[in-house]
Amino acid sequence: MVIGQRPKGTDSEKRVVVIGGGTGSYAVLRGLKQYTSGLTAVVTMMDSGGSSGRLRDELGLLPPGDLRQCLVALSPDGQTTLTLRNLFLYRFDRGKGLNGHSFGNLFLSALMEVSGDVNQAVKIAGRMLGIKGQVLPVTLTDCHLCARLADGSVIVGESHIDVRTEKPQVPIESVFLDPQAEANLPVLEALAQADAIVIGPGDLYSSVIPNLLVRGIPEAIKASPAVKIYVCNLMTKAGETDGFTASMFVQEIMRYLGPGASLDYAVVNTGSFPAALLKRYAEEGALPVHPDLDACAELVSRVSTGDVMASGSLLRHDPAKLAGLVMDLVGRQPATLVGAGPRPALSSSAR
């Protein structure tokens, strides 16, 4: 072994592609960046609400919000001085035209305008933020997410699917993009070269599946030699996944990956939920996802279970627990943590 040269294939060099956008990807990326500098975040570009939606409508740019969240997730933590990261997290709370705008969104919008190239803009922002890895829009096509409901009607726009005001009781039959979107080429390259592909967690129809609707993405995932892992949500979501069990999440992912697809692992939470929090979530129509492990096992090669929940006031995946588990699945047992922090205790059962 040559001194000063690390052996190939250590965790710190693992190429892991995380597919999603929003809060779910944020947790996965924050955890995984402790293990590897070879992260790629593939981000949905169908957001149409809030600050992103306004920028999209008024400036005609791709929505920057999910890109921003993933950039922040991959930026260095624990800076003592005020940095660009803090600014990215800032949201204007007053001002006629600025109220509600995230500064990070304005930053990305200005960069897209000045550079005239979305991939370039995100790359520059990443460099300025000192991120580990890369963030890639799944597509550069300006398109909208649409949902066909069980009654045949169609909802247009991610924000109307994310927060169902129209017919919230009618289930989603399927989702599609209008117009059809083409894959961003660097995403296809990242998928082809990946050691692992992590799909989810995140809102099933409004954050995760939109990535799989982009032409070329399911094929690239299927063709990739990577270990393929789906991380199932902890909670159902009103108007989107009401009554869904774990296997129903997995089934929908398989459906949008298309014929011939296979997942190596599904990660399903089996930790217990604090009662007080469940009550609050139930008021918003969100219930724990039932871990029907046997049904899951009929869909994927192996089911990985354990407590992957964060403590705190929100029912979220714990970045460290989730990343530890994912890195185990990627092929090294036990995973060796790059950087500091104890490795979380985790029981992982497989079938």
Add this chain to the structure above:
Amino acid sequence: MVIGQRPKGTDSEKRVVVIGGGTGSYAVLRGLKQYTSGLTAVVTMMDSGGSSGRLRDELGLLPPGDLRQCLVALSPDGQTTLTLRNLFLYRFDRGKGLNGHSFGNLFLSALMEVSGDVNQAVKIAGRMLGIKGQVLPVTLTDCHLCARLADGSVIVGESHIDVRTEKPQVPIESVFLDPQAEANLPVLEALAQADAIVIGPGDLYSSVIPNLLVRGIPEAIKASPAVKIYVCNLMTKAGETDGFTASMFVQEIMRYLGPGASLDYAVVNTGSFPAALLKRYAEEGALPVHPDLDACAELVSRVSTGDVMASGSLLRHDPAKLAGLVMDLVGRQPATLVGAGPRPALSSSAR
């Protein structure tokens, strides 16, 4: 002489304080940064128009526009890659709430909000931009510039003085601040330690003199051991300095510096003006400032003359010519240029 240690007092260590704000300061700073890394830009905080005025009104922050211009002036030129500097120069050209906002202004506003401290915000922005020297708001008091006209009426707000729509024919009698503003402490320190203080160029009543209206600033200038230089404007300005000769500019500066003040130098342009440009400026009521050098010489110790104009489509001071002249006056003849670029030829007559 110790190897690796530069002799004290070289040009690159000269502490030069530039007082103004806006386009005039931009030119001086861009030129002087080639000579010294000890620059301080003292910036008026009375702007009430444009993007700055909107942010001031809507967010209740100090106006960032002049700070931004000086930060850009002191940031490194000639980057080949897209940098924060390019973003600072970008202005949104559409979008209901964003149209007309300079990104640099939004950046500084967000920094002020997140840091909760204007001096700190400007310092951090300076560090991010990699500036040479420092930029300081002349005051942290939220105040407005007011002009008393010759007919006794009062105009409130810098933007209404800068662009005179009210009674443009009635001359300005005097300007004052409401409420009275207190000096920003680091400005007093910079003035006390300065080797040179450069006042102007810039709009007399709306950019330069507002700095001298801040309590403590005239006293600090008078008490400073620095060489004191006033750089006279090239052109008069409609509604502000109509018919002004060079000595009238100097006289107004002396008046607002107050009793006991002295200027070591007045820099007066004696270069000739391209006729085509003069015609265009005349249409806006702007005429060349007549260099009444004898009258000037009765007000200041020495009058420095020469061609300090830039070539191009605007009648502006040339950064390199002006900086070369100023550095000569600061005490080293001829000035030694730090960094690249030829030293401009300049005839400098003194009395």
